[in-house]
Amino acid sequence: EPEVTQTPSHQVTQMGQEVILRCVPISNHLYFYWYRQILGQKVEFLVSFYNNEISEKSEIFDDQFSVERPDGSNFTLKIRSTKLEDSAMYFCASSEEGGYTDTQYFGPGTRLTVL
Amino acid sequence: AQKITQTQPGMFVQEKEAVTLDCTYDTSDPSYGLFWYKQPSSGEMIFLIYQGSYDQQNATEGRYSLNFQKARKSANLVISASQLGDSALYFCAMREGGTSYGKLTFGQGTILTVHP
Numbered sequence: 001e002p003e004v005t006q007t008p009s010h011q012v013t014q015m016g017q018e019v020i021l022r023c024v025p026i027s028n029h030l031y032f033y034w035y036r037q038i039l040g041q042k043v044e045f046l047v048s049f050y051n052n053e054i055s056e057k058s059e060i061f062d063d064q065f066s067v068e069r070p071d072g073s074n075f076t077l078k079i080r081s082t083k084l085e086d087s088a089m090y091f092c093a094s095s096e097e098g099g100y101t102d103t104q105y106f107g108p109g110t111r112l113t114v115l
Numbered sequence: 116a117q118k119i120t121q122t123q124p125g126m127f128v129q130e131k132e133a134v135t136l137d138c139t140y141d142t143s144d145p146s147y148g149l150f151w152y153k154q155p156s157s158g159e160m161i162f163l164i165y166q167g168s169y170d171q172q173n174a175t176e177g178r179y180s181l182n183f184q185k186a187r188k189s190a191n192l193v194i195s196a197s198q199l200g201d202s203a204l205y206f207c208a209m210r211e212g213g214t215s216y217g218k219l220t221f222g223q224g225t226i227l228t229v230h231p
Binding site: 031033035041042043044045048056058089091093095097098099100101102103104105106107108109111 | 222
């Protein structure tokens with residue numbers, strides 16, 4: 001069964017460093033998403049991406065964040081200068097369509113720890 | 116205002132019994148989808164079941180069913196014949212049909228513990 005994959009599973013970085021989190025969505029899916037979950041809290045939407053551009057972003061997704069689909073299969077989230085409060089689990093998700101009836105399938109997550 | 120409310124921080128159930136996890140939602144959009152996800156201790160998010168706002172029947176997927184009461188704006192997950200492997204964090208989520216490009220809005224989650 002096709003699945004979303006994410007690498008790395010765990011990333012430890014120093015405050016102020018840049019990190020890139022990688023995702024490979026399900027191959028026939030057209031809509032891509034990033035969410036984050038701070039430990040013990042609910043899952044929060046960061047950004048949606050379709051047709052090589054951002055469709056929607058939350059207030060969390062400020063200028064320190066960027067997304068890219070560099071090669072037609074990978075989907076990346078870059079944090080330019082990490083802060084302590086960026087420590088969280090980051091989930092990539094994808095769906096065939098962007099409509100409200102379509103299921104989003106999540107990757108296993110990348111746990112980001114900022115020291 | 117919270118769009119998705121899960122009022123039960125934790126629930127306990129005996130193995131083989133049924134359990135209901137509550138979810139209420141708030142939207143003015145007539146078109147929306149409601150989803151339940153399971154997050155085991157390993158951390159991944161597993162899709163369980165979906166209910167559309169125009170669906171006449173309650174959704175079912177194996178041991179999971181969704182008790183959809185549109186007028187009350189509730190979408191409770193029912194797990195029948197609980198198993199030890201059902202112990203996890205469960206999230207209710209909603210996608211609205213407007214111009215939100217399909218983002219999911221999650222509730223706070225309910226931790227389910229299944230006792231042998």
